Amino acid sequence: MPQSPDTTYCGFVSIIGRPNVGKSTLLNAMMQEKLALVSHKANATRKRLNAIAMYKNAQIIFVDTPGLHEKEKLLNQFMLQEAIKAIGDSDLTLFLADARDSLNHYKEFLTMTKGETPHILVLNKIDQTTHADLLKKLSEYAQYQESFLELVSISATDASTLTTLFDAITKHLPEGPYLYDTDLLTTETTADIYKEFIREALFNGLSDEIPYESDVVVNEMNESPKLINIKATIIIEKDSQKGIIIGKKGATIKRIGQNARHTIETFAEKKVFLELFVKVKRGWSKNRRDLSEMGYEYD
Ligand SMILES: Nc1nc2c(ncn2[C@@H]2O[C@H](COP(=O)(O)OP(=O)(O)OP(=O)(O)O)[C@@H](O)[C@H]2O)c(=O)[nH]1
Ligand SMILES: [Mg+2]
Numbered sequence: 001m002p003q004s005p006d007t008t009y010c011g012f013v014s015i016i017g018r019p020n021v022g023k024s025t026l027l028n029a030m031m032q033e034k035l036a037l038v039s040h041k042a043n044a045t046r047k048r049l050n051a052i053a054m055y056k057n058a059q060i061i062f063v064d065t066p067g068l069h070e071k072e073k074l075l076n077q078f079m080l081q082e083a084i085k086a087i088g089d090s091d092l093t094l095f096l097a098d099a100r101d102s103l104n105h106y107k108e109f110l111t112m113t114k115g116e117t118p119h120i121l122v123l124n125k126i127d128q129t130t131h132a133d134l135l136k137k138l139s140e141y142a143q144y145q146e147s148f149l150e151l152v153s154i155s156a157t158d159a160s161t162l163t164t165l166f167d168a169i170t171k172h173l174p175e176g177p178y179l180y181d182t183d184l185l186t187t188e189t190t191a192d193i194y195k196e197f198i199r200e201a202l203f204n205g206l207s208d209e210i211p212y213e214s215d216v217v218v219n220e221m222n223e224s225p226k227l228i229n230i231k232a233t234i235i236i237e238k239d240s241q242k243g244i245i246i247g248k249k250g251a252t253i254k255r256i257g258q259n260a261r262h263t264i265e266t267f268a269e270k271k272v273f274l275e276l277f278v279k280v281k282r283g284w285s286k287n288r289r290d291l292s293e294m295g296y297e298y299d
Contacts, residue, residue, distance in 0.1 A: 006057050007057065007175055008057050008058065008175070008176065008177060009057060009170060009174065010059040010060075010061075010173065010174070010176045010177060010178050010179055011060065011061065011091030011173040011174050011176070012050075012061045012063055012089060013061065013063065013090055013091065013092045013094060013169055013173075014062075014063040014065055014083075014086040014087055014089070014090040014092075014093045014094070015027055015062060015064050015065060015093075015096060016068065016083055016087060016093050016094065016095050016096065016109070016119075017067065017068065017095060017096035017097060017105070018067050018068055018069065018098075018101075018105050019042035019043045019044075019067025019068075019069050020041070020042040020043075020044075021067065021096045021097060021101075021124060021125075022096060022098070022124045022125060022156045022157075023045065023064055023065065023067070023096055024037060024038045024044065024045055024049075024064050025038050025156040025157060026096065026154075026156040027049070027051055027062050029156050029157070029159055029162060030053055030062055030162060030165075030166070031051050031053055031062070031185070033051075033267075034263070034266070034267060035051050035185070035186055035267075036049055036051070036064050036196065037196040037197070037200040037203065038200065039200060039203040039204055039211075041203050041204075041211060042067060042069075043066070043067060043069065043076070043079070044200070044203050045064060045065065045067070046066055046075070046078075046082075046296065047066070047082055047295070047296065048063050048065055048082050048085070048086050049063070049064040049186070049188055049196075050062070050063055050186060050187045050188065051064070051185065051186045052180050052184050052185060052186065052187070054182055055166050055170060056170060058169075058170045058173055059179065059180065059182065060166075060169055060173065061179065061180070063086045063089075063090060065082055065083040065086045066079035066080070066083050067079075067083070068080065068105075068108075068109070068112075073285060074285065074286050074288060074291060075285040075286070075291060078291060084112075087113060087117055091118075091173060091174055092118055092119065092120065092149075092169065092172050092173060093117050093118065094119065094120050094122050094165075094169070095109055095119045095120070095121050095122065095148075096122045096124050097121070097122070097124065098123075098124055098125050098128075099124060099126050099128070099129045099133075099134055099137055100125070100128060100133070100137075103140055106121065106141070106144070110144070110147055115147055118149055118172065120148060120149050120151075120152060120165070120168050121144075121150070121151045122152050123137065123138070123141075123151070123152070123153040124153075124154055125155060125156070126154065126155050126161070127155040127158060134153060138151065149168075149172050150168040150171075150172075152164050152165045152168050190268075191218040191221055192218075194218060194221070194230060194232075194260075194264050195216045195232070197260050197263040197264050197267070198218075198232055198234075198256075198260040198274075199211075199214075199215065199216050200259075200260070200263065201256045201259040201260040201263070202214055202216070202234065202256060204259070205252070205255060205259060206244070206245065206252070206256075210236070210241055210244060210245065212285070213236060213237040213238070213241065214234055214235060214236045214237075214245075215234075215235045215285075215294055216232055216233070216235070217232065217233045217235060218230060218231075218232045219231045219232060219277075223270075225270075226270060226271060227270060227272070227273060228264070228268055228270055228271070228272045229272075229273045229275075230264070230272065230273070230274045230275070231275045232274070232277070233276070233278070233279050234253075234278045234279070235279055235280075235281050235284055235294070236278065236279070236280055236281070237280070237281070237282060237283060237285065238280065242278055242280060245278050246278065256276065257276050260274060260276075261273075
């Protein structure tokens with residue numbers, strides 16, 4: 001007699017939390033693949049990113065989101081809206097907190113979601129805290145045990161701490177067929193992923209406000225079996241930023257290009273030829289039309 005297929009579980013799992021708490025690092029770690037931009041600087045992620053992980057008999061579609069924060073700039077409003085939409089669209093939410101954070105971020109999340117969002121509370125960066133401090137924090141969070149489904153502590157930079165989280169997620173996923181091909185890694189286009197890798201190089205290679213006032217447009221991409229040719233433009237807000245990005249004798253843009261190329265080559269497992277241009281688009285991050293042209297569709 002033919003065996004009936006095993007029960008499968010499938011759902012969208014948004015990763016939510018304040019800026020810099022390690023959401024994108026966690027997404028990459030769960031995927032065992034670098035897909036999302038990671039930076040030591042806050043407010044790095046600007047758009048949702050879907051990544052599809054297979055775990056036992058479950059398909060988990062992780063949704064990385066921009067950090068929950070309040071800033072007036074239009075781009076920041078778009079970012080907040082992205083996170084809120086992701087919560088609404090998902091079957092399960094991971095609320096990520098730094099294990100050293102006060103409980104205020106979590107309280108704000110509960111207020112914002114009116115306590116109606118099924119979520120797993122995840123304490124991250126446990127490598128940065130002592131065992132005693134972690135236990136104290138866990139007991140403080142325990143007063144909210146009616147609100148969360150599970151409380152899990154991890155270090156997103158240490159893959160060996162993630163099994164408990166995977167099991168907790170699977171336990172709370174809805175039963176259902178897989179929505180995507182099991183080989184698919186992400187629903188993003190490769191151009192969008194490469195754009196993020198170039199933005200990562202900008203975030204990690206430039207100081208002050210420039211990362212926040214710059215963006216990247218991939219203009220051209222053609223791929224042969226051994227090589228990818230990419231032409232991309234770095235968009236900045238002010239004329240004065242052009243010289244800084246280019247640097248003395250082009251040294252800065254060369255370094256940014258090398259870092260981005262290296263990340264893209266590791267991902268694509270191919271040689272990459274990356275040509276970067278710089279263009280000033282005054283006040284783009286505060287202008288609704290520019291934002292929407294650059295893929296930040298704000299409503
Ligand atoms: N020590 C340590 N550092 C971590 C851990 N997880 C993330 N980080 C670091 O925290 C910083 C922020 O990580 P991201 O993943 O970019 O944080 P994010 O929450 O996505 O930030 P936004 O996109 O700005 O909201 C990076 O420097 C990471 O390397 C961890 O478990 N331990
Ligand atoms: Mg991020």
